[in-house]
Amino acid sequence: MNESQFDCAIVGGGLAGLCLAIQLADKGREVILLEKEEYPFHKVCGEYISNESYSFLERIGLPLTTMNLPDITEVKISSPNGKSLTRKLDTGGFGISRYTLDALLFELAKKKGVVVWQNAQVNEVVSDGDSFVLRTGRKEYRAKIVCGAYGKRSLLDRKAGRHLPGAIPGALNYLAVKYHVKLDFPPNRIELHNFKGGYCGISKVDGDKCCLCYLTNAEILRENGNTIKLMEQNVLMQNPHLKAYFSEAVFLNERPLTISQITFGKKSPVEQGMLMIGDSAGTVTPLCGNGMSMAMRASFIASNLIDGYLDGRITFAQLTFLYKKEWHNSFSSRIRTGSLIQPLFGKKILTNMAIGLFRAIPWAADKVISATHGQPF
Numbered sequence: 001m002n003e004s005q006f007d008c009a010i011v012g013g014g015l016a017g018l019c020l021a022i023q024l025a026d027k028g029r030e031v032i033l034l035e036k037e038e039y040p041f042h043k044v045c046g047e048y049i050s051n052e053s054y055s056f057l058e059r060i061g062l063p064l065t066t067m068n069l070p071d072i073t074e075v076k077i078s079s080p081n082g083k084s085l086t087r088k089l090d091t092g093g094f095g096i097s098r099y100t101l102d103a104l105l106f107e108l109a110k111k112k113g114v115v116v117w118q119n120a121q122v123n124e125v126v127s128d129g130d131s132f133v134l135r136t137g138r139k140e141y142r143a144k145i146v147c148g149a150y151g152k153r154s155l156l157d158r159k160a161g162r163h164l165p166g167a168i169p170g171a172l173n174y175l176a177v178k179y180h181v182k183l184d185f186p187p188n189r190i191e192l193h194n195f196k197g198g199y200c201g202i203s204k205v206d207g208d209k210c211c212l213c214y215l216t217n218a219e220i221l222r223e224n225g226n227t228i229k230l231m232e233q234n235v236l237m238q239n240p241h242l243k244a245y246f247s248e249a250v251f252l253n254e255r256p257l258t259i260s261q262i263t264f265g266k267k268s269p270v271e272q273g274m275l276m277i278g279d280s281a282g283t284v285t286p287l288c289g290n291g292m293s294m295a296m297r298a299s300f301i302a303s304n305l306i307d308g309y310l311d312g313r314i315t316f317a318q319l320t321f322l323y324k325k326e327w328h329n330s331f332s333s334r335i336r337t338g339s340l341i342q343p344l345f346g347k348k349i350l351t352n353m354a355i356g357l358f359r360a361i362p363w364a365a366d367k368v369i370s371a372t373h374g375q376p377f
Ligand SMILES: Cc1cc2nc3c(=O)[nH]c(=O)nc-3n(C[C@H](O)[C@H](O)[C@H](O)COP(=O)(O)OP(=O)(O)OC[C@H]3O[C@@H](n4cnc5c(N)ncnc54)[C@H](O)[C@@H]3O)c2cc1C
Pocket: 011, 012, 013, 014, 015, 016, 017, 034, 035, 036, 037, 043, 044, 045, 046, 047, 048, 049, 050, 120, 121, 122, 123, 149, 150, 151, 152, 153, 154, 155, 156, 176, 177, 213, 214, 215, 262, 277, 278, 279, 280, 286, 289, 290, 291, 292, 293, 295
């Protein structure tokens, strides 16, 4: 293998990038993946994976059935005043920390022959007609195809003016906070508790821990002196369920993991000749979809089309056209629904009313819940 000329280069080694790399390596392609962090590392994420991607993960080589992961079969949702609703999940999901999952996929990718460079932030991608050149601080790489799998926030998007708050029409600016905690909590349940300005998800992951992760708008933090602890006491703990959890939980990290300036919505699945996979093409609100499964599904779609291009079965123009088409068919309506629903949550009166309504008409709740889960692929 020529160490700086590849069939495909992937920028970013989250779920989208790692899964794409593994599938292309399985098809015999020479792949390089550049990740700016070093595995294993934590990520802000609710860590509930919809079962739609269970068989996909097993197929690419992750032995999920042997891992004794929490099997999540019901959801409990509460409004800010604590009124709650519990429903069975049709598709359901499982819990695994991103620390564990991404590291396992990284090992799998290496085993399958993917060249993975860690601590390698890509600063620039340019096309010279025949191929692409990727530049990190240390080295340059060439590839026939480049995929952007760099998530919702990246230097590359900043340079392209793609992700700035407000760059997506109608997008709000959110902040997310995540902890791993020890808590007496049912392993088969995910709970979503609303509070003024946001909501908090809790579910079990590997290692008998719970992932406690919340999303709020930046304004709520500002109103609380930009202090997370104060915001949790003054706002989140107004919900009696969250009050109990925050009081009883043993917090396993000294400080939470946070990310700010998150926006939700559609970007573009192809940008300057790069196929965008996962959150880099558009982000769905965690309440209204399953971003991780969407990232994996996008990698599945892209891997088949890229293989066709590298084989000469389709042209580059057909590759980008077909990827855009399949991407829109698979995700557009999910992202649109998400953007419409997201602003309703965290609105005290509206959420109280919605939970009241869903308690009276439970089948309507089931319909909304099932719209957030896709079909297996
Ligand atoms: C608060 C919150 C809770 C969520 N909860 C859930 C949930 O419970 N279930 C669910 O399914 N989804 C959830 N999601 C969504 C889910 O986390 C994302 O959809 C998913 O992580 C997308 O995967 P990705 O591979 O596209 O991006 P990421 O996992 O973000 O990976 C992108 C990678 O690219 C790297 N990178 C960035 N820039 C560069 C660069 N220039 N060069 C090299 N590397 C770079 C980053 O370090 C990162 O590792 C949640 C999201 C949020 C914000």
